[in-house]
Amino acid sequence: MNYSVIGAFTIILIVLTSGEIISMKTKAFVPSVFVSAVLFLIGFWTFMPKDIIAMGSFAAPIVNVAMYLLLVHMGTLMNLKELLSQWRTVLIALAGIFGICIMTLTIGKTLFGWQTVVAATPPLTGGVVASILMSKAATDKGLTSIAVLATCMYVMQGFVGYPISAFCLKKEAKRLLGLYRNGGKEAHLAKSETASELTSPRKKLIPPLPEEYQTPYVILLKLGFVGWLASKIGPVVHINDFVLCLILGVIGCEIGFLEEKSLNKANSFGFLMTVLMAFIFANLSQATPAMLKQIAIPLFGIIILGVIGMYIMSLILGKALGFSKQMAFACTLTALYGFPADYILTHEAIKSVCETNEEKEYVIDDMLPKMLVAGFTTVTIASVIIAGFFVKLL
Template sequence: MNSLLAFTIVMLIWTISDYVAKKTKALLSSLFVASVIFLVGFKSGLFPEDLLPSSSLLALGQTVVGLVIVHLGTLISLDEFKRQWKTFVIGVSAVVGIAVFMYAFGQIFLDTNYILSGIAAISGGTISIILVQDAAINAGLVSVAVFPVLIAATQGLIGFPLTSIILRKEARRIQTAYRDGTLATPKEHAVVHDETDDSILPAPFHTTAGTLFVMGCVVLIATVISGWTNGYLNTFVIALILGIILRRFKVLKANALNGIDAYGLIMIAILLIIFGPLATLSPSDLFDLIVPITIAFAFGVTGLLLFAFLAGRFLGYSKEMSMAIGLTALYGFPGTLILSEEAAKNIGETEEEVHIIEDEILPKMIVAGFSTVTITSVFITGILAAFIY
């Protein structure tokens, strides 16, 4: 297929996906809309199988995925996680709950490879999916590679409305406590990334090219370290850790890729990686995945809610807040921000009440999203991907 035509089609698909996501307030995520368009296009013959490779974006995404993982590390403020350590523990517990329930009960119905890829998809985002997809494709397991894509495309449809209901209950609880005078003084909003943070590197390395050069070096270092461990420590997990460390010591600025000229294109290229297997999936294989997806959600979400509830109860959080924290694994940021603000605005009857509710909920939800999707899921998936064969 002509490369310019392929590139243009992909950009049109993403334009439509973003538009629908904004109109539905992310209830229908851009990932879900794009998955439907690509799936229908490939299965109907409207799109050729080589659409994504021909666009040149697929190769770009595979090249720069490590840079995005380093970028995720620079989003994480260690100081904020210290302040919100209870939230972090609950978030980690939720991801562990997904893994435990999926592995313990899912094997009754599903092949181990589906369980491992399902854990990655339910507990994490794009990076986790890419990790298990790469392992599945290398093993020649196309349906296993597609499985997490379909889960990721639909998990927001479960996570958003369920979290919305739970957060509204939590908002009412906070409102009642505030009116009764029993609410502790609310903490300030979480600042997970501060864009005023600067890098100690010389000015030439603050440009688009300079930033990409530095982050490329970081990924190369992560690759070398992974090689020293014979791959036991995943390159991407090391890259995430290095991102956190380098942000802490201001070698890389917070939110490192944001604002550079190439950021938007890089993110589109990364997301396109996960759609690749859809081109070769047969309709019968797609139909066969319906039951595994249902089973994965049933056990995964049950484990998530149970472990989050138990951890929250032990740490003194309300059951509603604990379960909402756990559910961030299904969508992450910016859903954590949107749902928190909506709960506060819908329940608070005065401007002061809205701020009080938001100040109680938002810091926990923001940190929760990073603890589940960005950190714990990448660590767990980096380990589990090695067992797909």
């Protein structure tokens, strides 16, 4: 069946919206990407044409533009001051990523083969960007089932990460609540003062443009310019363009050339993320029931190996850096979902344990910054860098 551009666009958005609504109704316990993936699979096996994603205009070159702009934008989300203040969290999160790679590239390689673990590991360490990079690389090499595996890894990893994280966070919330009820109120005041210092405005080398000139055109122009620079510099220094976008985005924001949270200010973030989310499901058009059966064992096997690797590293480094074992493990598990699930899971755990607003505030001030920084470290930074490196290994 053939659809017009707007008809295909509408059907794609119906699927994505359905996933989002179900995720909201279940408080993110059922991931939106899982629901959307199932609906797309049913659609591809029944009434949807295989190329409906391209028919809806969610294909190159707009996807490539979206990738460049979003990755530069991710750099503008970083607050280096906060990352430095949470250096222990950053180290634990990176150790978790290291644990994933060690387990998948040793035991995983023996069990499932080199190409399988190389394609599946970056999506396991992060989010949509890593999944797209690996699935595209696999597709370019004609490895259809491997490309589907990379997509499915992104879709399924949250089902393991959510319940384990919820258990760890609830346990940590109970521990902190006990500290608060046994004289932790003064410590809370000290934390509040430190937090106010971290959120004070940062001085930039380049002063910000007047508000009236911070229009979508101007902001997108600057993001596009930085992305173009990355595309020119990348081949020269032998660094993946998308990894360089992230690095240059951080630098551009720190010196004041780029606005913080650029795409949000340009009112463009939502649309560009929609482009990426639609594109990632395009690989599922090649997935047959037989292929899904074939990749099921490596899919869940690699996830289990990755979680074991994260747990071992979180135990070792968490103890050395003064984290409770449950908080350290929760920080590493952010690799399986990132934001906003890290925010939602933390709040849900705290609400289920604390009784007063003062108790909630105390526990949130301790747990939430760690979870957010960990999620940013794993999904936004580490997974993109790892994917840029692993693309060359496939």
